Amino acid sequence: MRLAPPVGLMALSIPAIAQLVPSPTYNPPPAASGTVKSSSSPNPQWSNVLGNAFWFYDAQRSGNLDAGAYPNRVTWRNNSAMQDGSDWNLDLTGGWYDAGDYIKCLFPLSNTLFALSWGALTHGRGWDLAQQSAYLDSTLRWGFDWMMRAHPSDDVLFVQVGDSTIDNSYWGGDQNIPTPRPSYPINSSSPGTDAWASTAAAFAMASLLYTPGVSYVPISGASPPSSPSLGNSTYASELLSHAKTLYATANQTRPFSLFAHSIPAVASAYTATNYTDKLAMGALSLALATNESAYYADAYNFYQEFALTGSNDPWNWDSRYPALYVLFVEAAKTRPNLATGAGLAVNLTGWQTEAEGWFDRIVNGEDSKQHFMTPGGLLWFEGWSDESSLIEAMSASMLFYKYAPLASTSNKTSQYQEFAQNQVAYMLGNNPMSAVYLVGSHPNSPQNPHSAPASGGDNINAIRTQPPVEAHVLYGAMVGGPLQNDKFWDWRDDWVQTEVALDYNAVIPFLASWQLINDSPDPYYVNVTANTYYVPSGDPCDAALPCNGTGNGGLSDGAKAGIGIGVILGVGLIIAFIWYIRRDQIARWWRSGYVRPH
Template sequence: MRPQFRTLHVFFLVWLALSVDGHRRLVAGGGSYNYKEALTKSILFLEAQRSGKLPPNSRIPWRGDSALDDGKLANVDLVGGYYDAGDNVKYGLPMAFTITSLAWTALAYKSELQSTGELKNVYAAIRWGTDYFLKASSKKNRLWVQVGDPVADHQCWVRPENMKTPRTLYKIDQSTPGTEIAAETAAAMAASSIVFRDSDRKYARRLLNKAKLLFEFARNYKGTYDGECPFYCSYSGYNDELLWAASWLYLATKRQNYFKYITEEAVTASVAEFSWDLKYAGVQVLLSDLHLTGEGGLQNFKTQADNFVCAILPDSPFHQVYISPGGMIHLRDGANTQYVTGTAFLFFLYSDILIKNHETVTCGQQVIQPTRLREFAKQQMDYLLGSNPRARSYMVGFGASPPTEPHHRGASVPVVQLQEDVDCGMSFTKWYDRDQPNPNELTGAIVGGPDSYDNFDDKRSDSSKLEPTTYINSLAVGPLAKLAAHAF
């Protein structure tokens, strides 16, 4: 049964004094939702983003095989992987982060995913990515990091099954390094190796061996790869990815060379966001667990994890992140909901770590209990599901008044014959400009979301608000599993 929704005037409203600007903002209180349904649908969206030869049990009826010749231009097999968002390009950096965050979810919330019946589906989602990464990293010190010409792709509004745009190949190697992408892919494969260790030891060993080689490649040939700009530019640099990869490799191997890198060589910093570009907060939460369970030399990561919390919680004396009048974290336009799901993900994880170790968060003289982190994380997820000033869901196919025009080629273009030749010049007039619901429901996709004042129009042309991404959803799977399996 779907949750019952009430209009805004009967929502429970609370006031939070925000120290950052000295005035009070109205925040819509949370509700109670069918989190199991939301969890199931969030995973369905990831399946709708698959590229390549789809399995016989594919659950997305309007999706078919696509990009089956990827890699042929260089005589390599690069079939598979994920389209990152509403276009038909495969970008390595966000794809790898999607898999790392899913792997962490599978490790941290294995019992919750089992109890909701979604563990196998999450494993399948991870493996769809790692199978592709094994192909992309088949040669030492070379990693294929992108498939598809983004300029040409963005000039044609067409389903991936019918695309005729160039499948240009991009790689990093010793002469053209890309430390961020190599290290993030190493992190994804190391984390995934732990996931599959019990069920497929041989596969897990392959992943771990590749992760080790990619980390050494990233570490020995340093440089920022700008080939994914202007779509995925690494503004944070590569030090966070190197620390992130070393941390996952240490968890996977317990080898001291990785621990030495973490404690003696790596750079870290206090930050106020967690995203495909900036991993420090994730590392700090991950390593705080090791610190609190007895590993020496990691105290500073616990301090920085606390700083992350203090920068975000509106009732913290060190609050610095903007919260919309309706209670949503807003860092920047364009896929802003990734910061909502990313914060909820880390807050739930960190609260579990703190509760397990009987610890709290310290913000100056203020002590914050881990239950407050859970409360805030739930409020952020509830905002996306309907507890917001517009009393609407921002997940397609879920709840009240969900988006019907997500900015997404496959969902917005009717299924046509595979051999049909699409006129790119007319594709935008024919499908993109239509102010009508998409013919194919992109079930479970969390769109970019409202602006900083909670304004939202369901218009396909507004990509900043209507475009979904794999990493928005991958960061939502953990919080939704937690909420589906436990009562708060």
């Protein structure tokens, strides 16, 4: 059922606030440069990983591509979707396309912007070293400015632009995106606790990042970018205002509800499992941004009330549990007054125990049914990694790196850093396929990511083969990743393995920044021999390309069901045949009262 536009909702204009201008302009180097060893500092290879990651976000932009702090630098992209929001008399142009398609989705975007902001808050020096701080500013502003437009009044938040069904029926460039492109809001009548709270957390974390002279030092040397600084009190206040309003709406609107339940039309794109961890994350982020204990008390009470302890879930667009644990530890280190002001113990040791429980269960191989290592060494979360394996492993790596200096023992610090290093190395080529899973970084990078605008194709029935080779290089994009058997099919129509997405890339800048700050040697891909990746034989047998009986990736549910039915029918035929040839004897047994021999 379509919602009526809220009374008084008018076109919203976000005032321009001075942004940093990148200088010099960064453009990705050719993939062949990924085979060149580095000897200088800061390491240019890691700087390219960081720079390419932001270039990917530019390639995903929607709206007027020259509207930011610098002109469009992705030559094959065009202005698009310039009427978004017109169905509500609003300007919802801008923002980013979510993945390889043309819908815009706020819920996963909120976690993407949270991750970018949180990483830069403590490891901003890496952005400075790579000369990418201005691009960080531009990327965050592009996302947050759109989210401000998507939040035109206290309870109204637009969670999606574009119809998933219409969008999934189109494969082509950005000049012929099909219409209509409806916009879907939640409000007090159609609530979405999860979306309100998650977006509040992102706004709050960014507000902290943009606060001039912010002091947030959970570990030695932690700082936001300083050369140039992102500090901007006006922008920080705007971000915080949205955070407070959204959190208040989430906390006060009862009963709590999931946005996809209130707006079924968007459920096929993203449906959250719950709202509990999002409420706690929203409250805790606001506590840090405002230094107000009331928010901390809310976060603690949500943690207790909803029994958020002991989760084995990953950190991703749906689950916030392990990130919440780490953030509680950071709060105990940087803002102990938040707990005492709420009448609570600071409890640093208790929060360390909670966080380290999650890390240790992974490192020590506990709860192996929920998470384990693939034969080639990739961290795998059962039920989560099946349709995008790398995002869970890379998000975990960010948490391992971020938390390691806060660990209770030096041995754990070393363990956690080593684990993260191995996961990042896997993503960058140290895997059975010798695949480098960042597009355009190396000759072994994926050549055919599932991206409609980058592909150059327009035949939805021949996505893999038309054109034979991707028309444009989508530099910096991390693809979905390999299957549980470590095999990777670089096929454009296999969206499980080759699709790109905003949230997939959310932690890549932090991972590169960590390496730059720690003066790490070259990324693993520099040592990978060019052109040694090959497409495996057979079929993937994944959700995008279910097994046809010849694949190497395991049988699909349908194939297993078919085999089961075949076995049942076969047994039935055998029984029928035996009955036919011995029907006279069976009849005599029946008439005489047959007793089974002992």
